[in-house]
Amino acid sequence: MDIFLILAESARSAVGPVAAIYALAAIGLNMHFGYTGLLNFGQVGFMLVGAYGVGISVAVFELPLLVGFLVGLACAVVLALLLGIPTLRLRADYLAITTIAAAEVLRLVYRAGFAEPLTKGVYGLQNLSGEFRTWNVFFDPGERYGFGAFSFSGNHMWLMAVTWGLVALTALLTWLLIHSPWGRVVRGIREDEEAVRSLGKNAFAYKMQALVLGGLIGALAGSMMAVHQGAIQPDQFKPQVTFFLWVILLLGGAGRVLGPIVGSMAFWFLMSFTDGFLRGLGREGYLPFLSGPDYGAIQLAFVGVMLVLLIVFRPQGLIGDRKEMLVNVK
Amino acid sequence: MSSDEMDASGAGAVVDRMAGAVPEPGSAKSDPILVADGVRRSFGGLTAVDVGHLEVQRGTITALIGPNGAGKSTLFNLLTGFDRVDGGRWSFEGRSVNGRPGHRVARAGMVRTFQLTKALTRMTVLDNMLLGAQGQVGERMAGAFLRPVWGRQEKANTVRAMELLERFKLVDKRQDMAGSLSGGQRKLLEMARALMTDPSMIMLDEPMAGVNPALVQSLLHHITSLRDEGKTVLFVEHDMDVIMGISDWIVVLAQGQVIAEGSPSDIRSNQQVIDAYLGVQEVGDEVRGSGDE
Incomplete structure (x- = not known):
């Protein structure tokens, strides 16, 4: 087992396209939960509408990719309004229940038979990255960039750059918003919504703005996912994706601008590392009682262990503010 | 503080500020800032609040008292838009505010605090204060990006916040998380934050609850100085010494209805009030102040 190869592979995952896409989606979730205190357990739903906005526009209607992005973003606004209008006036847990259900309903609708003319059902949509690659004027698709095992194709470099x-852009946007009076109101809502209302702020409107904004960022992540994979199908948008995003957010540090970015890089590094390590052990014959497919299950159990350890030893996340966590909340 | 002193100050205040209002339920005031009619709220079969007519005189300290479960906090919530009414109308400074959500009532100039203090714990004391300022450009999403525009407003607001913090003796704590303050300091912060909105009427829900006796005096002083600056204060309180000491007018609620109104000396001798307190429960802490004469 070559530990350096595994480490190189893990480092590749930490900066690769998937880590970037999850970081983007987690930035949206950070706007929801980290700053506004909205319990969104259906961020994958926003990614789904973003991905299918691109997928349906490009593969079915043969529209330009940019139109696909705009359709995805528009769908995210509609989804956020549908989720927010009935639930944001209620207690926080209603949003949690509604979002987790809505994301599952969306997946089932997009894979259903009656939606097939648009979504192609369980088979999904293909050939989505063509136009995006034609925009690439910086990297040669035939070349590999990097050194040794730590290298990417030109196409991947282009996708990673974008x-x-x-x-970076959404993190900057978050920073600007949070360090403004708008951000102060939103953080106030996270602490105590009624107190903020008693000071003349329309808490409902602020929560709606945060929900829409975070949803838009989630949809953007979904659109990039469609472009990265070139093909999408409904069953890759299972609740598991949302839970990964939560692990990423808590790992990095909720309520920190760089939290989701650090979290995503650390998460995908560790995921790739455990995978490589288990496979390495298996090849050497140390795991005779396990077969190949079992590794995935152990890897997921590892995510759970990671979350437990995090909550016990570092509840504020890797770059969270310990001082903020230690404050007596009630 | 002897009860004679309290009587003297109470009686003096009535002559000045209440302009001879008649001590009876629903009495008319010469210059009412808040007028409520037929405000009703029931939970299932229980009528929590059923107030026929109530006026609050401008520039006074009016206390809302009553035995436990009399509907004081519910009435507070209704008037400030934090609960939905079943019926009734009320106006603030001549403008109808019934049915308006809480934030719009607050913008109209009627700002409340809460029985369980709501300090925004994971924000600094100064941020808590700045949240109270009204009309901030930077609080709109698009405005948030116009730093030069809101920066100037922010400076002016910070100056005002610092003055208030100075007055409430919290200025040294301005960079601390509000969650690190003591219970009494949180009460002070909540009051200061409410004042940041520049209200014409401030409604305090049990401002003395859980505050140590040393701080009670300073809170009392703050409340009377608010009135002396021309603000109207309406407060719910249980401590009879406090109520008799600083109120210009007292409204007594029992079982959701106004059973008596009057100056502290009127209320002290009102048989209905004594019955309401003694009839509903045994002699407790709440009647000690009025019962010992």
Whole structure:
């Protein structure tokens, strides 16, 4: 077992396209939960509408990719309003229940038979990255960039550049918003909504704005996912994706601008590392009682262990503010 | 503080500020800032609040008292838009505010505090204060990006916040998390934050609850100085010494209805009030102040 190869592979995952896409989606979730205190357990739903906005526009209607992005973003606004209008006036847990259900309903609707003319049902949509690759004038698709095992194709470099660029842009947007009076109101709502209302702020409107904004960022992540994979199908948008995003957010530090970014890189590094390590052990014959498919299950159990350890030893996340966590909340 | 002193100050205040209002339920005031009619709220079969007519005189300290479960806090919630009414109308400074949500009532100039203090714990004391300022450009999402515009407002608001913090002796704590303050300091912060909105009427829900006796005096002083600046204060309180000491007018609620109104000396001798307190429960802490004469 070559530990350096595993480490190189893990480092590749930490900065690769998937980590960037999850960082983007987690930035949206951070706006919801980290700053506004909205319990959104259906962020994958926003990714789904973003991905299918691109998928349906490009593969079915043969529209330009940019139109696909706009359709995805528009769908996210509609979804946020549908979720928010009935639930944001209620207690926080109603949003949690509604979002987790809505994301599942969306997946089932997009894979259902009656939706097939648009979504192609369980088979999904293909050939989505063509136009995006034609925009690439910086990297040669035939070349590999990097050194040794730590290298990416030109196409991946281009996608990473754009996605990490979007991550930087949305992080900057978050920073500007949170360090403004708008951010102060939103953080106030996270602490105590009624107190903020008693000071003349329309808490419902602020929560709606935060829900829409975080949803838009989630949809953007979904659109990038469609472009990255070139093909999408409904069953990759299972609740598991949302839970990964939560682990990423809590791992990095909720309520920190860089939390989701650090969290995503650390998460995908560890996921890739455990996978490589288990496979390595298996090849050497140390795990005779396990077969290949079992590794995935152990890897997921590892995510759970990671979350438990995090909550016990570092509840504020990798870069969270310990002082803020220690404050007596009630 | 002897009860004679309290009587003297109470009686003096009535002559000045209440302009000879008649001590009876629903009495008319010469210059009412808040007028409520037929405000009703029931929970299932229980009528929590059923107030026929109530006026609050501008520039006074009016206390809302009553035995436990009399509907004081519910009435507070209704008037400030934090609960939905079943019926009734009320106006503030001549403008109808019934049915308006809480934030719009607050913007109209009627600002409340809460029985269980709501300090925004994971924010600094100064941030808590700045949240109270009204009309901030930077609080709109698009405005948040116009730092030069809201920066100037922010400076002016910070100056005002610091003055208030100075007055409430919290200025040294301005960079501390509000969650690190003591219970009494949180009460002070909540009051200061409410004042940041520049209200014409401030409604305090049990401002003395859980505050140590040393701080009670300073809170009392703050409340009377608010009135002396021309603000109207309506407060719910249980401590009879406090109520008799600083109120210009007292409204007594029992089982959701106004059973008596009057100056502290009127209320002290009102048989209905004594019955309401003694009839509903045994002699407790709440009647000690009025019962010992």
